[in-house]
Amino acid sequence: MAQVFVVGHKNPDTDSVCSAIAFAYLWNKWKETGKFDKIMKIDAEAVPAVQGEINPETRYVLEKFGFSVPQTLTDGADKKLVLIDHDERAQTVENIDRAEILAIVDHHKIGDVTTPNPILYVNLPVGCTATVLKTLFDATGIEIPKEIAGIMLASILSDTVIFKSATTVELDKKVAEELAATAGIEDLTAFGIEVKSKLSALEGMSPRDIILRDFKDFDMSGNKVGIGQVELVDLSLVENLKDDIYEEMKKMKEEGNYTAVFLMLTDIMKEGTELLVVTDKPEVVEKAFGKKLEGRSVWLDGVMSRKKQVVPPLESAF
Numbered sequence: 001m002a003q004v005f006v007v008g009h010k011n012p013d014t015d016s017v018c019s020a021i022a023f024a025y026l027w028n029k030w031k032e033t034g035k036f037d038k039i040m041k042i043d044a045e046a047v048p049a050v051q052g053e054i055n056p057e058t059r060y061v062l063e064k065f066g067f068s069v070p071q072t073l074t075d076g077a078d079k080k081l082v083l084i085d086h087d088e089r090a091q092t093v094e095n096i097d098r099a100e101i102l103a104i105v106d107h108h109k110i111g112d113v114t115t116p117n118p119i120l121y122v123n124l125p126v127g128c129t130a131t132v133l134k135t136l137f138d139a140t141g142i143e144i145p146k147e148i149a150g151i152m153l154a155s156i157l158s159d160t161v162i163f164k165s166a167t168t169v170e171l172d173k174k175v176a177e178e179l180a181a182t183a184g185i186e187d188l189t190a191f192g193i194e195v196k197s198k199l200s201a202l203e204g205m206s207p208r209d210i211i212l213r214d215f216k217d218f219d220m221s222g223n224k225v226g227i228g229q230v231e232l233v234d235l236s237l238v239e240n241l242k243d244d245i246y247e248e249m250k251k252m253k254e255e256g257n258y259t260a261v262f263l264m265l266t267d268i269m270k271e272g273t274e275l276l277v278v279t280d281k282p283e284v285v286e287k288a289f290g291k292k293l294e295g296r297s298v299w300l301d302g303v304m305s306r307k308k309q310v311v312p313p314l315e316s317a318f
Contacts, residue, residue: 009086162192
């Protein structure tokens, strides 16, 4: 039987990896019911995949619920694909034009990936792709196993920063409670802290590894912009590394021909972000956030989400 690879974005995070696993399960179970053929006549088995090394948080979640790390896929040439948690060319596999995209499930803005034919496309303005997937499980009547519910719940708590992110909506909370009941998780906040604390562990990581842990490229009015994010339970954990991180950001800017490189140092408990900035256009910071860049960073109170609170104002500023 042919295979369709379900793959999340580059620099995979918990949502992109776990949602790929969950959707592959849904796809295969859906086909078993015979109802899948009413929408898509494709005889292919879904296989989850990742585009690179997973982070400590994601590894912890997979191990906790008994899942192996999905196979690595970085080239889409001559393959059937489902894109999970992204729909932008800069974040997807190489040779995407030579792939056959069968579906996209996402919660971001509509990107620049296009298809020659109609596809299954599901996108909701929620805090996590796993929330979107829960609506698909409900719509298809496919029961969610306890372990799948666990990784989906972890994805929601991770992406919404335990419901503190500006991307969080009521549906995220409702879905999380339902998944928690299935997974046997009683205290959502405690479990969320348990998951998020794994990303605060920076021991043994180089400055570039820290920057690239959750890093995405964007085209902002012809300007190449890179934005990374590190979520911490306390910013003191990274204080002694800031100088080295900043120097590495400057190297990355020159090597990658970026107009700007930003790194969000997000404090989960204080609910804010210190934004480290290397840019040819420092005025964009004030235009975007109403704060003038003095030195190498600005504190953005209440800013937790790259997708909703950092990318849109920077795009407007550029």
